[in-house]
Amino acid sequence: MPTIRDGRRADLDQIVERWVELMAAHAELHPELYRPASHGRGTYRTYLRERIDGPQSAVVVAEADGQIVGYVVGGAGLRAPFFEVREVGMVYDLGVTPLWRRRGVARALVCALLDKFRAWELPHAQVSYSPDNPMAAAFWPEQGFAPFLMEAYKPLD
Numbered sequence: 001m002p003t004i005r006d007g008r009r010a011d012l013d014q015i016v017e018r019w020v021e022l023m024a025a026h027a028e029l030h031p032e033l034y035r036p037a038s039h040g041r042g043t044y045r046t047y048l049r050e051r052i053d054g055p056q057s058a059v060v061v062a063e064a065d066g067q068i069v070g071y072v073v074g075g076a077g078l079r080a081p082f083f084e085v086r087e088v089g090m091v092y093d094l095g096v097t098p099l100w101r102r103r104g105v106a107r108a109l110v111c112a113l114l115d116k117f118r119a120w121e122l123p124h125a126q127v128s129y130s131p132d133n134p135m136a137a138a139f140w141p142e143q144g145f146a147p148f149l150m151e152a153y154k155p156l157d
């Protein structure tokens with residue numbers, strides 16, 4: 001089993017490679033809405049660095065033999081101001097490199113992230129995933145996440 005630890009700035013290049021794999025998996029589902037912008041890698045790297053450095057924000061990685069084989073990004077996010085429950089723990093990205101899948105790596109990553117949410121006293125965790133993504137659609141319910149809202153798109157001419 002890989003080591004699960006907090007991501008560091010030195011990991012950024014490898015995490016971006018995992019993100020490229022994540023994007024490839026998503027592009028198969030919906031090429032138009034998931035096509036990365038030409039500046040995508042650099043922009044994502046900056047986003048990751050801010051998540052590593054920021055308060056109530058986390059990048060957790062799985063490391064095996066010096067390689068980052070999976071990662072999860074999350075942080076505290078705000079719901080609308082008229083709700084009593086305003087702050088929730090949001091899971092933004094999760095990816096495990098294909099050779100390491102189905103070995104419990106994502107489960108261990110999410111477990112570590114949810115422990116951080118608990119330490120930050122966030123009462124709920126939230127994730128968005130495509131119901132058309134068979135990996136995500138199998139994984140998240142197994143972690144105890146139940147559908148609540150559906151995000152819908154309509155192409156406009």
Ligand SMILES: CC(C)(COP(=O)(O)OP(=O)(O)OC[C@H]1O[C@@H](n2cnc3c(N)ncnc32)[C@H](O)[C@@H]1OP(=O)(O)O)[C@@H](O)C(=O)NCCC(=O)NCCS
Binds near residue numbers: 135138
């Ligand atoms: C989704 C993903 C992160 C899961 O990572 P993983 O390390 O393989 O997941 P785990 O091994 O921790 O799986 C835990 C459980 O989730 C379920 N599960 C995970 N992947 C599954 C799959 N492809 N098919 C069916 N069930 C699956 C199983 O119940 C599994 O337990 P089991 O192996 O004991 O049966 C990985 O497939 C991935 O990176 N996919 C591409 C990117 C992606 O879809 N990310 C999620 C976006 S929200």
